[in-house]
Amino acid sequence: MPVSLSLDSKIALITGGSRGIGAATVRMFVQAGANVLFSYEKSKTQAEKLVGECGADRCAAIACNLDGTRTAQELVTEAVRRFGRLDILVANHGVWPPEDIPIDRMPDEQWRRTVSVNLDAVFALVKHSVAEMKKRASSGSPAHIVLISSTSGQRGESLHCDYAATKGALISMVKGLSTELAPHHIYVNSVAPGWVDTDMSRPALDDPRTAREIVDKIPLGRVGTPEEIAAPVLFLCTPQASFITGEVFNVNGGAVLAG
16 A cells, blocks of 8 residues: 555644745645645745645745744734644744854844844744644644754854854754653654755855855765755654654755765
8 A cells, every 4th residue: 555645634834935945845735735824024926826836725825024033923823813723833934144254253133133033933933833732732633843954053064153053953942842842742853954956045056166065065966955855844744753753854965974
């Protein structure tokens, strides 16, 4: 009998869902049977196109600036209002300042914004999502949280200490939350991509010298695709992953081994 990865009737909130890894995850989740609310900040046209592609009865988008802790609760509330509950949170949004900046020249404002978007907003999303998920804990139906970290969160990234610090913090959150929330049937994992062909990484990949240096450090000899990151996110939210929590799922072409 064939095995399929199903999220039949599950309700998912995916941040940063209008493009790149987020959009690929939205598509896969809907194809697997989930209802999805996703957030976007500026890409309204892309968000509306994705909703039309997936079907407005199964997928909805909401504009939201996830800079700090203020707006997370409205996202969670909207997911519950539209679809009745919340089973899955995928915290995918984030910023990666593309300019190489030594620590002694990094502006305080860059540090604050990277932490505010990549870490503070994730804290608030998890906080309010868990409050909703615990309401159904007594039913025994599992809930899932997947935080999108990075290879740089494990081995650091020279000249990008702000980004690496936030992604490393997400991994620590996963480790602690997985044990804290296991009694409530809430699974917490991380997917840690390496270099992926997305809009965020495009400035680096469009530079021939930088792109060559990037690919030379990836044992598989290429960068990943958004779909190659979305598929493990999907897997971690299915019954096939029912004995996995607190894990960092590396999806980086072997790059984390070569640092």
